[in-house]
Amino acid sequence: MLERLREVVGKPCWKACVSYGDELTLDIGDKLPYEQKVMAGKLTGEYVLGVRDSYWALTLGTKHITDDNEGVDIFLNKVKVIESTLITDINVDGRFSVLTVTFDNGYILDVYPTAEEQELDYWEMFLPDNEFIHMKPGRVLALDRSDVPM
C-alpha cells in the first residue's frame, strides 16, 4: 500500500486549499476536469491528499511555518509555499503513524493522527481509477474503492 502512496513522488503539487470543514487538501499530479456537472470548468488533481480529523504542521528545516491551530485565513496563505513544487518523498512513520510529505523546496508537511474521539479518517489520498488510501480509525491504513458506498 505504501507503494501506491509513493506514486505521488516526483509529481507536482499544484494546489493547496481547504475543503469542507477547513480541511487541508493538496492537488497533485495531472490537472483533471471534475466529472460532476456542477464542478464544470474546475480542475482537480490526479491525486488528492485530504487531511481529515488530524493535526498537521508545515515546517521548513528548523522553522515552524504554520499548522492546523492557526485560523484558516492565516494558514491558507502560508501553505501556498508548497504550490508549484514537486513531491520528493512521502512516508508513514511506523511508530506514531505520522504521514510525512516532503517537497522539493524543502518544506515538510506532517500529519499527526491525534483525534481524541475518532470517527472520521485521519487522512485520505485519492488515487486514479477511483481508489483511495486512507488511515482509518485505529490508525489502520486501507486501500478502498471511492466509487462505492461506504
Added chain:
Amino acid sequence: MGLQVEFNYVLKLKHDQGFPPILKVGLEGYGIKDGYRIYPINTSISLMDEANRYWGTVIIYKLVQTGIKTFIYYRINKVLVKQAFATRNNFTPGKRASKSLKGKRVRKMPLDVEDIKEFESIDWGIK
C-alpha cells in the same frame, strides 16, 4: 537466576526510545525500553523526557515484553505546554542532553523559552 523486573510509575523516554514527536492530546505511539518493565495500565501517568522534565500525561494501554525489550504503547491524554509543535533539527534536550543525538536527524520538540521557564518553576515534589 530469576527474573529481573523494573516497576515504573512514570513514562520516561528519550527521543530515540519513542518520545512523541509532538505533544498533542490523542497522539498514539510506542516506546521501546530495555529490560522487563511493568507500568500502570489504563491509567494516567506522567510523561518525562530524558532531562527529567514533565510534559504531560499518557495512558499506557498495552505492554509487550520480548524478554530483552519492553514495548510500551501509549496515548497522550494531557499536555501541559501551551504550544508544542513539531520542527526538526533544533532540539535542545536540556542540560543532560544525549551526545548520541548530536548531528542526527531526529524528530524534535522545540520549546518556547517561556514554556521552559514555566516548567522549571513547577515544584513537582521530586528530587
